[in-house]
Amino acid sequence: xxxxxxxxxxxDFYSGGSIYPSPKEASLFLSLGNHVDVYFPPRKxxxxxxxxxxxxxxxxxxxxxxxxxxxxxxxxxxxRRLPGGQERSACACVSKRWLMLLxxxxxxxxxxxxxxxxxxxxxxxxxxISEDDGFLSRSLEGKKATDIRLAAIAVGTADRGGLGKLSIxxxxxxxxxxxxxxxxxxxxxxxxxxxLWHLPFVGDEGLLEVANGCHQLEKLDLCQCPxxxxxxxxxxxxxxxxxxxxxxxxxxxxxxxxxxxxxxxCQNLKSISIKNCxxxxxxxxxxxxSRAGGALTKVKLQALNVTDVSIAVIGHYAAAVTDxxxxxxxxxxxRGFWVMGNGHGLQRLRSLIVAACRGATxxxxxxxxKGCPNLKQLYISSSAFLSDGGLVSLIKSxxxxxxxxxxxxxxxxxxxLFGLVIDCxxxxxxxxxxxxxxxxxxxxxxxxxxSCKSLHSLSVRNCPGFxxxxxxxxxxxxxxxxxVELSGLAGITxxxxxxxxxxxxxGLVKVNLSGCINLTDQVVSAMAxxxxxxxxxxxxxxxxxxxxxGLLAIAENCQLLSDLDVSKCAISDSGLxxxxxxxxxxxxxxxxSGCSLVSDNCLPALKKVxxxxxxxxxxxxxxxxxxxxxxxxxxLWRCDILA
Amino acid sequence: xxxxxxxxxxxxxxxxFEVEEAVAVESQTIKHMIEDDCADNAIPLPxxxxxxxxxxxxYCKKHVDASKAEDRVNDEDLKAWDAAFIxxxxxxxxxxxxxxxxxxxxxxxxxxxxxxxxxxxMIKGNLFPVRNEWLNFTFSxxxxxxxxxxxxxxxxxxxxxxx
Numbered sequence: 001x002x003x004x005x006x007x008x009x010x011x012d013f014y015s016g017g018s019i020y021p022s023p024k025e026a027s028l029f030l031s032l033g034n035h036v037d038v039y040f041p042p043r044k045x046x047x048x049x050x051x052x053x054x055x056x057x058x059x060x061x062x063x064x065x066x067x068x069x070x071x072x073x074x075x076x077x078x079x080r081r082l083p084g085g086q087e088r089s090a091c092a093c094v095s096k097r098w099l100m101l102l103x104x105x106x107x108x109x110x111x112x113x114x115x116x117x118x119x120x121x122x123x124x125x126x127x128x129i130s131e132d133d134g135f136l137s138r139s140l141e142g143k144k145a146t147d148i149r150l151a152a153i154a155v156g157t158a159d160r161g162g163l164g165k166l167s168i169x170x171x172x173x174x175x176x177x178x179x180x181x182x183x184x185x186x187x188x189x190x191x192x193x194x195x196l197w198h199l200p201f202v203g204d205e206g207l208l209e210v211a212n213g214c215h216q217l218e219k220l221d222l223c224q225c226p227x228x229x230x231x232x233x234x235x236x237x238x239x240x241x242x243x244x245x246x247x248x249x250x251x252x253x254x255x256x257x258x259x260x261x262x263x264x265x266c267q268n269l270k271s272i273s274i275k276n277c278x279x280x281x282x283x284x285x286x287x288x289x290s291r292a293g294g295a296l297t298k299v300k301l302q303a304l305n306v307t308d309v310s311i312a313v314i315g316h317y318a319a320a321v322t323d324x325x326x327x328x329x330x331x332x333x334x335r336g337f338w339v340m341g342n343g344h345g346l347q348r349l350r351s352l353i354v355a356a357c358r359g360a361t362x363x364x365x366x367x368x369x370k371g372c373p374n375l376k377q378l379y380i381s382s383s384a385f386l387s388d389g390g391l392v393s394l395i396k397s398x399x400x401x402x403x404x405x406x407x408x409x410x411x412x413x414x415x416x417l418f419g420l421v422i423d424c425x426x427x428x429x430x431x432x433x434x435x436x437x438x439x440x441x442x443x444x445x446x447x448x449x450x451s452c453k454s455l456h457s458l459s460v461r462n463c464p465g466f467x468x469x470x471x472x473x474x475x476x477x478x479x480x481x482x483x484v485e486l487s488g489l490a491g492i493t494x495x496x497x498x499x500x501x502x503x504x505x506x507g508l509v510k511v512n513l514s515g516c517i518n519l520t521d522q523v524v525s526a527m528a529x530x531x532x533x534x535x536x537x538x539x540x541x542x543x544x545x546x547x548x549x550g551l552l553a554i555a556e557n558c559q560l561l562s563d564l565d566v567s568k569c570a571i572s573d574s575g576l577x578x579x580x581x582x583x584x585x586x587x588x589x590x591x592x593s594g595c596s597l598v599s600d601n602c603l604p605a606l607k608k609v610x611x612x613x614x615x616x617x618x619x620x621x622x623x624x625x626x627x628x629x630x631x632x633x634x635x636l637w638r639c640d641i642l643a
Numbered sequence: 644x645x646x647x648x649x650x651x652x653x654x655x656x657x658x659x660f661e662v663e664e665a666v667a668v669e670s671q672t673i674k675h676m677i678e679d680d681c682a683d684n685a686i687p688l689p690x691x692x693x694x695x696x697x698x699x700x701x702y703c704k705k706h707v708d709a710s711k712a713e714d715r716v717n718d719e720d721l722k723a724w725d726a727a728f729i730x731x732x733x734x735x736x737x738x739x740x741x742x743x744x745x746x747x748x749x750x751x752x753x754x755x756x757x758x759x760x761x762x763x764x765m766i767k768g769n770l771f772p773v774r775n776e777w778l779n780f781t782f783s784x785x786x787x788x789x790x791x792x793x794x795x796x797x798x799x800x801x802x803x804x805x806x
Contacts, residue, residue, distance in 0.1 A: 067736075073747060078766075082763045083767050084767065
């Protein structure tokens with residue numbers, strides 16, 4: 001450091017002594033303030049004919065003599081010869097101008113001599129990373145998403161392993177522009193995953209540089225970036241052969257041309273997801289799938305102006321697809337689904353989601369069932385046309401189906417439901433019905449000889465009309481139920497549930513009865529006794545009539561229970577005390593949120609239970625003081641407490 | 644070669660320098676001017692002072708002589724000469740920068756390489772006293788954020804590798 005002081009031949013340079021011992025003491029950068037006094041003595045050597053004007057202000061003259069006076073291109077030439085990443089990072093800290101200049105240096109413009117670097121002794125405690133593997137990952141959100149930050153990331157990660165993953169979540173005020181992305185493009189050739197959300201100022205200019213600079217790109221995720229157009233996609237397709245995963249949402253500038261290019265050049269593409277891009281149509285999807293469809297395993301199309309043609313092409317060309325999701329495709333009709341199913345190309349399809357598609361009629365879905373012999377999971381939502389008959393023929397044609405979820409299929413009635421369960425063969429394991437309002441009166445007198453031994457999981461949520469009789473009938477048909485979810489069903493009472501509990505020979509493992517407001521302690525006690533050896537999770541969120549007696553029964557009987565949720569129930573301290581006094585109960589997750597009768601008196605009980613707890617929810621417990629919560633936080637250090 | 648043409652170069656402060664054409668065309672800028680027939684009289688160089696122009700000419704002359712000597716001057720000798728040439732100016736930063744500016748304006752690649760590499764090495768070797776200067780006058784509120792941002796990278800790096 002003394003060399004710094006004697007450059008002019010004299011030692012009487014700085015009055016303050018060395019301001020920082022080395023550039024690595026970065027903390028000292030911050031401690032410098034405007035109060036630091038810098039003393040510049042006049043130069044000892046006189047200048048002959050200075051090109052710069054001597055001015056009154058010595059400070060100003062000094063400034064002109066210094067490196068700051070060099071134009072950008074000269075500074076650039078100096079920077080690109082800087083021998084190491086540390087020096088580059090230190091220079092990047094000087095000013096925005098220097099940072100932006102440094103961030104514009106492409107890796108192939110760096111002309112430092114690598115062999116010299118290896119001979120230089122490395123500092124203690126630091127490693128020299130010779131390869132840019134790109135294992136660093138950065139994420140910027142909201143206010144912090146700025147060009148300066150991106151430039152700093154580009155310079156800072158360059159020789160420290162390289163940036164592998166970058167995610168930028170902008171906002172309306174986002175200040176990320178093409179400049180910032182250009183910096184990333186120059187500085188991070190190892191970038192593998194790029195995710196850009198909500199960036200209104202970022203357009204092709206910056207992204208084209210990314211496409212040209214980051215050849216290792218594997219994953220691309222764009223959402224709400226209206227200025228990005230097909231040019232970028234074409235460039236990415238041509239320059240990034242490793243592209244595996246593309247997700248584009250709400251980008252109005254992206255259309256068919258980009259997708260066709262992806263299909264043409266990206267033969268490794270495995271997963272595509274295109275949502276809500278008004279310019280994307282049949283041409284793009286067909287171009288993509290017919291060329292690159294061979295390797296695709298996941299396809300997700302939502303809210304696009306595609307017609308039957310695209311769907312048909314998927315059915316014929318996407319031979320490797322395992323997960324397919326079609327949502328809100330309003331121009332696809334029954335014919336499209338029929339052709340897709342009859343194409344017999346979807347041999348490997350395992351999971352299918354069809355939501356809000358008017359082509360999801362009985363005929364369409366049945367052909368899909370026939371055409372996908374390996375279909376295991378099916379989720380149908382908002383189908384106005386699926387009827388009871390259709391449901392039954394669907395289940396008969398989809399012979400491998402293990403999981404069926406129906407949501408908002410209002411034409412389905414109880415007759416269809418029971419037809420489904422009886423005819424489902426022996427593969428269906430899980431059935432879920434949500435928001436289906438078609439369940440009304442049903443004649444349960446028909447003899448039901450068959451049973452569905454394979455159904456393990458039943459979930460009925462918010463289906464008004466699902467009453468005790470339904471539950472009992474289902475219980476008799478499905479003796480091997482292990483997971484039951486009945487939520488938001490006011491029509492379920494103790495009687496019905498009790499009969500179900502008695503039918504379940506296999507022993508219930510998970511029971512979720514949220515929002516079934518007519519259930520009482522009686523049924524909880526029965527459940528605890530009947531399924532004491534198997535019950536692991538019990539959710540009684542919102543069952544306002546359940547109280548301490550239920551907890552007592554649980555405490556006495558349940559051996560395996562690890563997850564208990566009694567939020568908004570009528571439980572009080574004595575119930576918790578009973579829970580704590582159980583010798584066999586080892587709860588891992590407990591929620592008593594919204595229970596106003598639980599007070600500070602239950603603190604010892606909570607502490608005892610808390611020894612095994614990993615999660616405890618005490619939100620909205622008005623009678624528990626914050627002091628108690630603090631005590632719990634101290635003692636139950638292993639437990640994640642919400643209060 | 645036969646006697647080559649002499650070219651006159653005029654510095655910003657009016658001094659004229661007469662050099663052989665082979666030396667003058669080390670500068671791409673001057674070379675283009677000659678080709679475009681602007682070199683009838685003296686070539687004015689308003690951005691270069693006589694002091695700097697003298698040094699530039701000295702450099703170009705040495706390099707031209709080195710490449711056409713019968714016994715080719717050893718590359719190492721030339722490098723040593725370069726080092727000595729620039730070392731004189733290490734003491735006087737202003738001349739170094741003026742040389743960079745001149746090499747940039749006159750488009751003399753080898754001189755630009757030499758001068759810029761020198762500055763880069765000086766930044767690395769902490770020989771650059773200018774650092775304190777720019778750290779002070781450019782250190783404003785805006786840069787505090789900047790430094791914090793660059794620091795984050797640094798801190799992340801240290802956390803990763805310094806236990």
